[in-house]
Amino acid sequence: MRSKRSKYLFSVLLTFAMLLAGGSPVAAAQAAASDLPPVKIGALIGYTGPDPLMLEIEKGIRLKLDEVGWKVGNRTLSLHTEDTASKAETTVDKARKLVELDKVDVIIGPVRVDCLLAAINYITPSKIPHLTLATLPLKGLQMGGHNVFSFIGEQRGVTQYSGLYAWEAGYRTCSVIHQDFVAGAEFAEGFINAFEAKGGKVIQRQRIPFGTMDYAPYVTAMKKADCVASWLLPHETLRLLPRFYDAKLGMPFIQMYASFPDVMLNDVGPRADGIISIHRWCLALDNPLNKKFVEAFIKKNSADPHYLAIAAYEATSIIIEALKATGGKTKPEILNDAIRKVNIDLPSGRTSFSKDGVGIGDLNILKAVNKSGKIVWEPIVKYTQVTYLPPIAK
Amino acid sequence: MNGIAYGMILFLIASGFSLIFGVMRILNLAHGSLYMLGAYFGLTIAKVSNSFLLGVLAAIIGIGVVGLLLQRAFLERLYKQIPEQVLLTLGLVYIFSNLALWIWGPFAKVGTAPGFTAGSINLGGIFFSVYRIALIFVGLAVALCLYLFQEKTWYGAVIRAGMHDKEMIIALGINYRLISNLVFILGSMMVGAAGFLGSPILGAHPWMSFEVLLLALAVIVIGGFGYVQGALMGAIVIGLIDSFGKVFFSDFALFTIYLAMIIILLIRPAGLLGKTR
Numbered sequence: 001m002r003s004k005r006s007k008y009l010f011s012v013l014l015t016f017a018m019l020l021a022g023g024s025p026v027a028a029a030q031a032a033a034s035d036l037p038p039v040k041i042g043a044l045i046g047y048t049g050p051d052p053l054m055l056e057i058e059k060g061i062r063l064k065l066d067e068v069g070w071k072v073g074n075r076t077l078s079l080h081t082e083d084t085a086s087k088a089e090t091t092v093d094k095a096r097k098l099v100e101l102d103k104v105d106v107i108i109g110p111v112r113v114d115c116l117l118a119a120i121n122y123i124t125p126s127k128i129p130h131l132t133l134a135t136l137p138l139k140g141l142q143m144g145g146h147n148v149f150s151f152i153g154e155q156r157g158v159t160q161y162s163g164l165y166a167w168e169a170g171y172r173t174c175s176v177i178h179q180d181f182v183a184g185a186e187f188a189e190g191f192i193n194a195f196e197a198k199g200g201k202v203i204q205r206q207r208i209p210f211g212t213m214d215y216a217p218y219v220t221a222m223k224k225a226d227c228v229a230s231w232l233l234p235h236e237t238l239r240l241l242p243r244f245y246d247a248k249l250g251m252p253f254i255q256m257y258a259s260f261p262d263v264m265l266n267d268v269g270p271r272a273d274g275i276i277s278i279h280r281w282c283l284a285l286d287n288p289l290n291k292k293f294v295e296a297f298i299k300k301n302s303a304d305p306h307y308l309a310i311a312a313y314e315a316t317s318i319i320i321e322a323l324k325a326t327g328g329k330t331k332p333e334i335l336n337d338a339i340r341k342v343n344i345d346l347p348s349g350r351t352s353f354s355k356d357g358v359g360i361g362d363l364n365i366l367k368a369v370n371k372s373g374k375i376v377w378e379p380i381v382k383y384t385q386v387t388y389l390p391p392i393a394k
Numbered sequence: 395m396n397g398i399a400y401g402m403i404l405f406l407i408a409s410g411f412s413l414i415f416g417v418m419r420i421l422n423l424a425h426g427s428l429y430m431l432g433a434y435f436g437l438t439i440a441k442v443s444n445s446f447l448l449g450v451l452a453a454i455i456g457i458g459v460v461g462l463l464l465q466r467a468f469l470e471r472l473y474k475q476i477p478e479q480v481l482l483t484l485g486l487v488y489i490f491s492n493l494a495l496w497i498w499g500p501f502a503k504v505g506t507a508p509g510f511t512a513g514s515i516n517l518g519g520i521f522f523s524v525y526r527i528a529l530i531f532v533g534l535a536v537a538l539c540l541y542l543f544q545e546k547t548w549y550g551a552v553i554r555a556g557m558h559d560k561e562m563i564i565a566l567g568i569n570y571r572l573i574s575n576l577v578f579i580l581g582s583m584m585v586g587a588a589g590f591l592g593s594p595i596l597g598a599h600p601w602m603s604f605e606v607l608l609l610a611l612a613v614i615v616i617g618g619f620g621y622v623q624g625a626l627m628g629a630i631v632i633g634l635i636d637s638f639g640k641v642f643f644s645d646f647a648l649f650t651i652y653l654a655m656i657i658i659l660l661i662r663p664a665g666l667l668g669k670t671r
Contacts, residue, residue: 048492049601050601053500053501054500055495055500056500206644207644208644209647209648210648211605211608211648212640212647212648213400213596213605213606213609214396214400214595214596214636214637216396216399216400216523216526216595216637217396217397217636217637217638217640217641217647218640218641218644220396220520220641221640221641221644234501234502235502235597235599235602238502238503238504238597239504239595239596239597241504242504242594242595243523243595246513246514246521246522246523246525247514247520247521248514248521249521260501260502261501263501264501264502264503267501267502267503267504268504269506303499306501
């Protein structure tokens with residue numbers, strides 16, 4: 001009896017010791033996998049500074065990473081975020097930290113044009129894949145190398161479709177108003193070039209400085225045209241829209257590129273009813289992936305997603321898809337090629353890249369409609385699988 | 395009309411700043427933050443209660459309390475220490491902006507004009523917002539009340555006297571500390587009200603403090619500080635310059651205000667209605 005018990009105890013202890021020493025096949029496999037460092041995703045986000053909407057970016061990234069369990073194949077994923085303070089010089093410092101100290105494998109962001117150009121300037125020579133979250137200015141496209149990807153497109157490349165829509169909607173003259181900086185000017189240029197290429201005429205162009213508080217004089221100065229086309233920063237659009245509504249100019253209002261999401265639309269209320277915008281995505285897009293994304297985002301964050309959140313989610317999705325294609329390999333040349341070959345269904349629709357690293361996807365003309373007392377963006381026209389590069393790619 | 399209406403909002407913002415700096419010699423760079431917080435307080439209460447009036451009251455009382463706490467906890471310890479006041483209040487701007495971001499989120503908000511002021515009226519072929527016309531009358535009413543308070547009441551006389559010789563006022567046995575606190579609260583309440591009343595036109599977002607502060611400074615530089623008349627004159631001048639500038643020199647619209655400031659500083663540094671010491 002005693003010897004049987006002793007033998008039993010001995011065999012249990014021996015098995016335990018073997019397991020501890022990693023003698024089991026499972027332990028061996030796990031040990032091999034854990035030897036691989038995690039795939040490091042860097043994100044340049046303006047947590048501090050005058051663009052509080054940047055906080056939405058991390059929410060989008062984390063949602064996707066949570067969805068895949070922070071793993072791709074046998075590689076774990078880690079997220080390294082840095083605050084750019086919405087300043088170009090800080091962006092370069094933080095990009096340098098991500099690349100040289102943290103040794104990230106891919107970088108997402110930033111959004112502000114000045115920060116983005118500074119980041120592209122630094123990151124391009126490193127060859128690390130760099131996915132932007134906002135439309136790229138022309139200079140960014142020119143500066144960027146084989147490792148810069150803008151799945152949201154080039155600024156003029158997107159707004160040319162709102163110019164095209166304005167023509168197709170029957171408008172022949174237009175009064176343009178836009179923020180007076182690179183993004184505003186390029187958004188306007190895309191719209192104007194496409195509209196005029198079709199035969200339309202832009203009869204006025206008002207350039208609005210940052211920090212304009214009262215938009216009433218600009219509205220009063222608007223010349224009578226078939227439509228008004230606008231691009232301003234979100235909080236400045238909120239100042240323009242009520243003035244435009246009060247003035248009863250009777251001109252359709254087209255946002256050359258989406259400035260604000262549904263939540264801000266509802267602050268303007270019925271005054272926003274009927275305005276037109278353009279974007280890859282809106283809350284109401286009717287496809288299973290979008291419904292799943294919106295539901296998951298609201299469940300996690302108790303709020304509707306913003307454009308930056310969906311952009312970050314989709315950028316992360318693209319990275320994960322590329323990593324699946326490379327089998328977890330992260331060498332820059334391999335990962336860059338894999339990203340360029342990505343052809344994936346996202347909440348915004350099917351997305352791929354041109355040889356320049358600019359997105360190919362759908363663009364939706366959106367209309368603000370009143371649905372049971374709530375103003376929402378509804379897609380009314382879709383430009384399917386277009387390249388977000390000017391001039392209008394066939 | 396646009397210029398005058400805009401000027402009235404600027405008057406409401408700047409009159410408090412003018413009083414506080416003129417009477418107490420406190421350079422409160424967080425004044426723009428008080429405007430922002432007034433907008434947020436008012437918008438929150440107005441949304442919950444569905445009452446514009448309650449929103450105004452919430453903004454007035456809320457920012458009055460914030461102003462009092464600011465004055466008692468920090469600013470009264472820094473009397474005549476302008477660099478320290480600048481540093482402290484600048485830091486408070488960032489604190490308040492991030493607090494607003496944390497509490498109300500990153501999305502800008504815009505107020506809705508109440509009831510009968512929500513529409514537009516046709517004035518000579520141009521539709522003009524009824525709310526902006528109402529703001530003109532509100533601004534004028536507030537200016538009149540402040541003027542009467544300043545010129546016809548004992549408190550007003552003490553405040554005016556204190557601007558010239560604080561020590562004499564104290565020597566007469568008047569509790570100048572109490573008067574100063576009341577002035578700070580009054581100034582804060584006014585800017586809080588301005589925040590909510592201005593929200594249908596200027597909106598509210600966490601980083602608007604500096605935009606508002608610059609305008610307030612421009613108004614008191616042009617009008618002169620310490621007196622209601624100066625703030626009103628400065629506000630109307632800025633409002634008109636801004637409106638005409640946007641129409642006729644739209645590319646340089648923002649510069650026109652600062653050009654006016656430069657000219658006034660060169661010709662009459664105390665402001666149009668300010669008194670030279």
